[in-house]
Amino acid sequence: MKKNKPKYKQIIDAAVEVIAENGYHASQVSKIAKKAGVADGTIYLYFRNKEDILVSLFQEKMGNFIERIKEDTEQKSNADEKLRTLIEMHFSRLANNYHLAVVTQLELRQSNKDLRQKINEVLKGYLAVIDEILKEGIEEGLFHPELNIKLVRQMIFGTLDEVVTNWVMKEEKYDLISQADAVHYLITNGLKK
Amino acid sequence: MKKNKPKYKQIIDAAVEVIAENGYHASQVSKIAKKAGVADGTIYLYFRNKEDILVSLFQEKMGNFIERIKEDTEQKSNADEKLRTLIEMHFSRLANNYHLAVVTQLELRQSNKDLRQKINEVLKGYLAVIDEILKEGIEEGLFHPELNIKLVRQMIFGTLDEVVTNWVMKEEKYDLISQADAVHYLITNGLKK
Amino acid sequence: MKKNKPKYKQIIDAAVEVIAENGYHASQVSKIAKKAGVADGTIYLYFRNKEDILVSLFQEKMGNFIERIKEDTEQKSNADEKLRTLIEMHFSRLANNYHLAVVTQLELRQSNKDLRQKINEVLKGYLAVIDEILKEGIEEGLFHPELNIKLVRQMIFGTLDEVVTNWVMKEEKYDLISQADAVHYLITNGLKK
Amino acid sequence: MKKNKPKYKQIIDAAVEVIAENGYHASQVSKIAKKAGVADGTIYLYFRNKEDILVSLFQEKMGNFIERIKEDTEQKSNADEKLRTLIEMHFSRLANNYHLAVVTQLELRQSNKDLRQKINEVLKGYLAVIDEILKEGIEEGLFHPELNIKLVRQMIFGTLDEVVTNWVMKEEKYDLISQADAVHYLITNGLKK
DNA sequence: AATGAATGAGACTTCATTCAT
DNA sequence: GATGAATGAAGTCTCATTCAT
Numbered sequence: 001m002k003k004n005k006p007k008y009k010q011i012i013d014a015a016v017e018v019i020a021e022n023g024y025h026a027s028q029v030s031k032i033a034k035k036a037g038v039a040d041g042t043i044y045l046y047f048r049n050k051e052d053i054l055v056s057l058f059q060e061k062m063g064n065f066i067e068r069i070k071e072d073t074e075q076k077s078n079a080d081e082k083l084r085t086l087i088e089m090h091f092s093r094l095a096n097n098y099h100l101a102v103v104t105q106l107e108l109r110q111s112n113k114d115l116r117q118k119i120n121e122v123l124k125g126y127l128a129v130i131d132e133i134l135k136e137g138i139e140e141g142l143f144h145p146e147l148n149i150k151l152v153r154q155m156i157f158g159t160l161d162e163v164v165t166n167w168v169m170k171e172e173k174y175d176l177i178s179q180a181d182a183v184h185y186l187i188t189n190g191l192k193k
Numbered sequence: 194m195k196k197n198k199p200k201y202k203q204i205i206d207a208a209v210e211v212i213a214e215n216g217y218h219a220s221q222v223s224k225i226a227k228k229a230g231v232a233d234g235t236i237y238l239y240f241r242n243k244e245d246i247l248v249s250l251f252q253e254k255m256g257n258f259i260e261r262i263k264e265d266t267e268q269k270s271n272a273d274e275k276l277r278t279l280i281e282m283h284f285s286r287l288a289n290n291y292h293l294a295v296v297t298q299l300e301l302r303q304s305n306k307d308l309r310q311k312i313n314e315v316l317k318g319y320l321a322v323i324d325e326i327l328k329e330g331i332e333e334g335l336f337h338p339e340l341n342i343k344l345v346r347q348m349i350f351g352t353l354d355e356v357v358t359n360w361v362m363k364e365e366k367y368d369l370i371s372q373a374d375a376v377h378y379l380i381t382n383g384l385k386k
Numbered sequence: 387m388k389k390n391k392p393k394y395k396q397i398i399d400a401a402v403e404v405i406a407e408n409g410y411h412a413s414q415v416s417k418i419a420k421k422a423g424v425a426d427g428t429i430y431l432y433f434r435n436k437e438d439i440l441v442s443l444f445q446e447k448m449g450n451f452i453e454r455i456k457e458d459t460e461q462k463s464n465a466d467e468k469l470r471t472l473i474e475m476h477f478s479r480l481a482n483n484y485h486l487a488v489v490t491q492l493e494l495r496q497s498n499k500d501l502r503q504k505i506n507e508v509l510k511g512y513l514a515v516i517d518e519i520l521k522e523g524i525e526e527g528l529f530h531p532e533l534n535i536k537l538v539r540q541m542i543f544g545t546l547d548e549v550v551t552n553w554v555m556k557e558e559k560y561d562l563i564s565q566a567d568a569v570h571y572l573i574t575n576g577l578k579k
Numbered sequence: 580m581k582k583n584k585p586k587y588k589q590i591i592d593a594a595v596e597v598i599a600e601n602g603y604h605a606s607q608v609s610k611i612a613k614k615a616g617v618a619d620g621t622i623y624l625y626f627r628n629k630e631d632i633l634v635s636l637f638q639e640k641m642g643n644f645i646e647r648i649k650e651d652t653e654q655k656s657n658a659d660e661k662l663r664t665l666i667e668m669h670f671s672r673l674a675n676n677y678h679l680a681v682v683t684q685l686e687l688r689q690s691n692k693d694l695r696q697k698i699n700e701v702l703k704g705y706l707a708v709i710d711e712i713l714k715e716g717i718e719e720g721l722f723h724p725e726l727n728i729k730l731v732r733q734m735i736f737g738t739l740d741e742v743v744t745n746w747v748m749k750e751e752k753y754d755l756i757s758q759a760d761a762v763h764y765l766i767t768n769g770l771k772k
Numbered sequence: 773a774a775t776g777a778a779t780g781a782g783a784c785t786t787c788a789t790t791c792a793t
Numbered sequence: 794g795a796t797g798a799a800t801g802a803a804g805t806c807t808c809a810t811t812c813a814t
Contacts, residue, residue, distance in 0.1 A: 007777095025305055028804060039779045044806065083384075110303045112218055134384075143384045148375055151356065155379055158355025159348040166347055169313075182341050186348050190383035191276075191327075191336045221787060223797095232796040234790080243788065393799095411691055414783060425800045430785065469770075496689050498604055520770075529770045534761050540745055541738040541765055548737025549730065555699075568727050572734050576769035577662075577713075577722045608809060609776095618775040620811080629809065 003060075008046050011036045012057050020099035024107040029053075054111065055118045061100055065093055066125045073129065079137030080188065083156075086133065087187075088180045090160050095167075095176040105165045130156055156187060196253075201239050204229045205250050213292035217300040222246075247304065248311045254293055258286055259318045266322065272330030273381065276349075279326065280380075281373045283353050288360075288369040298358045320346055349380060389446075394432050397422045398443050406485035410493040415439075440497060441504045447486055451479055452511045459515065465523030466574065469542075472519065473573075474566040476546050481553075481562040491551045516542055542573060582639075587625050590615045591636050599678035603686040608632075633687065634697045640679055644672055645704045652708065658716030659767065662735075665712065666766075667759045669739050674746075674755040684744045706732055735766060 002008050014036035019027045029050055033040045047053045069089050073082040094101040108119065130153045137143035163183060167176045195201050207229035212220045222243055226233045240246045262282050266275040287294040301312065323346045330336035356376060360369045388394050400422035405413045415436055419426045433439045455475050459468040480487040494505065516539045523529035549569060553562045581587050593615035598606045608629055612619045626632045648668050652661040673680040687698065709732045716722035742762060746755045 023306055029806080030804080040781090040805090041779055041807075042777085045777070050805070106306065106309075110305060112303065113216060113299075137384065144382075147379075147384065148372075150359075151372060151375055152379060152384060154355045154359055155348075155352040155376070158351035158353075160351075162347045162351025162354065163344065166343075179341075179344060182344055183348070186340075186345060186383070188383045188385050189337075190379065190381045191330065191340065191345060192381050192383075222789085223787075226797095233788090233798095234796055235794085237789070238794070409692060415785080416783080426784090426802090427786080427800055428798085431798070436784070492692065492695075496691060498689065499602060499685075523770065530768075533765075533770065534758075536745075537742065537758060537761055538765060538770065540741045541734075541762070544737035544739075544741025545734040546737075548733045548740065552729075552733055565727075565730060568730055569734070572726075572731060572769070574769045574771050575723075576765070576767045576771075577716065577726065577731065578767050578769075607807085612776095619777095619809090620775055621773085623810070624773070 002046050005046070007036070007038060007042065009060075011038065011043060011046055011053065012060055015053050015057050016061070016099050016103050019107045020102040024110040027107075051111075051115050054108065054115055058104070058108065058119050059122050062104070062122050062126070065089075066122075066129065069126070070129055073133065079133050079140055079142050082133045082136070083187070084180070084184045086130065087160065087184050088177065091164065091180050091183075092177050094164050098168075098172060101164065101168050105161075105168045127153055127157065159183065159187065195239055198239070200229070200231060200235065202253075204231065204236060204239055204246065205253055208246050208250050209254070209292050209296055212300045213295040217303040220300075244304075244308050244311075247301065247308060248315075251297070251301065251312050251315050255297075255315050255319070258282075259315075259322065262319070263322050266326065272326050272333055272335050275326045275329070276380070277373070277377045279323065280353065280377050281370065284357065284369050284373050284376075287357050291361075291365060294357065294361050298354075298361045320350065323349055352376065352380060388432050391432070393422070393424060393428065395446075397424065397429060397432055397439065398446055401439050401443050402447070402485050402489050405493045406488040410496040413493075437497075437501055440494065440501055444490070444494065444505050445508055448490070448508050448512070451475075452508075452515065455512070456515055459519065465519050465526055465528050468519045468522070469573070470566070470570045472516065473546065473570050474563065477550065477562045477566050477569075480550050484554075484558060487550065487554050491547075491554045513539055513543065545569065545573065581625050584625070586615070586617060586621065588639075590617065590622060590625055590632065591639055594632050594636050595640070595678050595682055598686045599681045603689040606686075630690075630694050630697075633690065633694060634701075637683070637687065637698050637701050641683075641701050641705070644668075645701075645708065648705070649708050652712065658712050658719055658721050661712045661715070662766070663759070663763045665709065666739065666763050667756065670743065670755045670759050670762075673743050677747075677751060680743065680747050684740075684747045706736065709735055738762065738766065 011032065015027070015032045018032050018035050022031065029043055030040050032053065033043050036043075043053070047056060069086055072089060073085050076082045076085050094104070109116075111119070131149055134143060134147065134149050134152055138145055138147060160183070163179065164176065167174070167179075204225065208220070208225045211225050211228050215224065222236055223233050225246065226236050229236075236246070240249060262279055265282060266278050269275045269278050287297070302309070304312075324342055327336060327340065327342050327345055331338055331340060353376070356372065357369065360367070397418065401413070401418050404418050404421050408417065415429055416426050418439065419429050422429075429439070433442060455472055458475060459471050462468045462471050480490070495502070497505070517535055520529060520533065520535050520538055524531055524533060546569070549565065550562065553560070590611065594606070594611045597611050597614050601610065608622055609619050611632065612622050615622075622632070626635060648665055651668060652664050655661045655664050673683070688695070690698075710728055713722060713726065713728050713731055717724055717726060739762070742758065743755065746753070
């Protein structure tokens with residue numbers, strides 16, 4: 001299995017660094033190879049093409065992140081706590097890995113439709129976790145019974161995404177993780193007094 | 194003033210169409226020129242370079258939209274109504290102009306950091322309108338007095354943006370404008386029962 | 387019409403020279419452009435891709451050659467004279483244009499199936515001229531009435547082609563045109579005493 | 580002697596199959612190795628480089644074929660019969676081995692000058708057999724005493740080669756061997772009535 | 773003897789921009 | 794003001810060959 005060989009991860013980590021430092025469009029395969037310490041051709045022993053590096057990067061980094069969120073939220077006793085956990089993990093994951101945050105929030109969005117489609121496939125797993133929490137919250141009587149799940153999921157994801165993107169663009173000048181509580185409060189209680 | 198000459202608007206409208214139909218990366222200057230009915234070189238009499246077409250497109254299309262939102266919201270009697278109006282106008286503006294929605298929600302995001310920075314400049318005016326409504330709502334006692342304005346603005350913009358993007362990606366299969374009420378309710382009241 | 391613009395012919399002539407001098411595989415587009423005195427990109431204003439240069443080269447050089455053979459043979463009074471004329475013209479055409487001979491006899495045959503298929507299309511016109519002469523010769527009672535036309539055409543073309551190829555590979559060390567008579571005699575009378 | 584080890588022939592037979600199936604340019608060393616059931620590196624224990632595989636292929640397959648033609652023709656009583664035998668064997672050899680025919684008539688011709696030069700070395704043996712028959716035929720008074728041997732040899736080889744190539748390109752849709760008589764008649768008697 | 777992972781050179785094509793007319 | 798022919802820089806990927814095991 002190629003995914004378990006050391007060079008596979010080496011190349012992906014190099015890609016994150018190179019893209020974060022140079023931007024999406026200035027990240028040539030040769031630059032990634034150099035940073036990974038392999039020859040250009042070696043890249044193609046592990047990835048079909050350049051796009052495949054980026055898709056794999058997203059799958060690798062986000063895939064197991066989604067797994068961990070699923071596991072950690074399942075251990076919480078109610079939907080509200082699960083939601084809080086999800087927000088905290090979402091923020092801390094990216095706050096602790098600035099390069100990855102730059103890549104996912106800014107650079108990877110410059111990709112073409114094809115790549116974004118594949119990225120969305122990965123994200124579906126995350127959105128499903130949110131949906132699950134919402135359904136549970138309704139059953140538990142914590143959340144409003146007539147919530148439009150799809151819409152709420154869009155609100156939650158849109159909010160988290162926008163908050164992180166703003167944080168990335170301000171270049172780490174403030175603490176992202178400490179905003180989790182306020183965001184959780186806003187999402188659950190809204191603006192009203 | 195170049196902006197008032199007919200070819201200026203002709204080129205911008207051609208750009209919207211070409212990008213919506215072909216996608217960002219397949220939208221060459223020559224294609225835009227052809228659709229606009231001018232020679233390639235003529236483009237450069239009205240715009241400094243390709244990026245300038247896109248920035249101007251955003252300024253032109255969003256600039257006066259922001260003006261109209263400002264005007265319309267100011268006529269409402271309280272912050273809650275103003276917020277509702279902003280959401281409705283945001284949705285209807287894009288629902289009524291699918292090509293423009295495709296361009297702003299999907300295609301223009303593939304642009305590089307530079308261009309997005311300039312697009313953000315234009316958006317600042319919009320965000321300021323939201324901030325104003327929020328402050329007013331707090332003063333009026335409608336919104337929670339300790340709201341973190343910047344964070345709330347990110348929640349609102351992130352939510353609207355994500356909802357519209359999802360609608361665009363589903364290719365108009367459902368009615369966007371009719372979701373305004375539910376979104377307004379969610380933002381003001383949150384998930385809680 | 388692109389084919390009548392001076393750069394079209396300039397590029398084709400440059401291609402013949404470059405391929406004859408460097409060989410098929412070492413003939414980069416940039417080399418052809420340089421020899422033609424145009425920028426690399428200009429090539430693509432006149433040809434779809436590299437293969438199109440080669441196909442056009444063959445069409446251009448052979449196409450009107452076939453026309454001229456058709457015209458000249460038609461003026462001869464009988465099939466035997468027509469055949470002699472065809473052989474003489476075939477040899478003199480290539481003997482007088484060594485670079486072109488190298489390209490058609492040696493270098494262009496290294497091309498892939500696709501290109502050779504297109505070259506064969508052009509050759510069909512030539513083979514049709516041969517067929518016509520053969521039919522006429524039979525009607526005139528000059529050639530054997532039961533000739534298998536297709537087979538004879540293959541003999542004639544195979545012979546001419548092999549003779550020219552041998553001449554090219556010997557690098558012009560002997561006179562090709564003066565062999566026309568002997569070849570004509572062989573084809574019409576065979577080996578027998 | 581490497582040539583007598585089983586892997587040597589294994590690799591050559593694999594090369595014929597791979598080239599016939601995939602075409603010259605899509606026949607990578609790794610594909611040949613896979614078909615032969617050996618590792619890529621093993622190829623280089625038996626052959627100096629890729630070109631050496633192809634040259635050896637030609638030597639191996641054509642070399643003993645030429646031997647057999649020499650033997651069989653020598654048993655015939657006169658030059659005319661020898662020529663007929665040569666034509667029959669040339670056709671039947673390739674008609675009975677379609678893959679080999681595809682490789683020698685079509686694919687191997689895409690090789691570069693160097694390789695073709697070496698192939699021609701092998702062919703020289705075949706051409707010498709033809710020359711011998713021609714000289715004998717003149718001595719026997721069967722063939723015209725003033726034949727230009729080199730030219731006649733080119734006619735014969737060019738004819739046989741073109742006939743086989745046409746047969747290969749038509750993909751075996753007709754019987755090649757049965758054409759031997761007609762070809763023999765044409766070569767010995769020419770077109771004349 | 774056999775393996776197969778790793779290497780790295782090399783070229784076609786696109787397209788934003790210019791400038792002579 | 795308008796044209797459009799010409800420019801030329803720049804990057805992905807393939808595949809023959811090597812060499813440590």
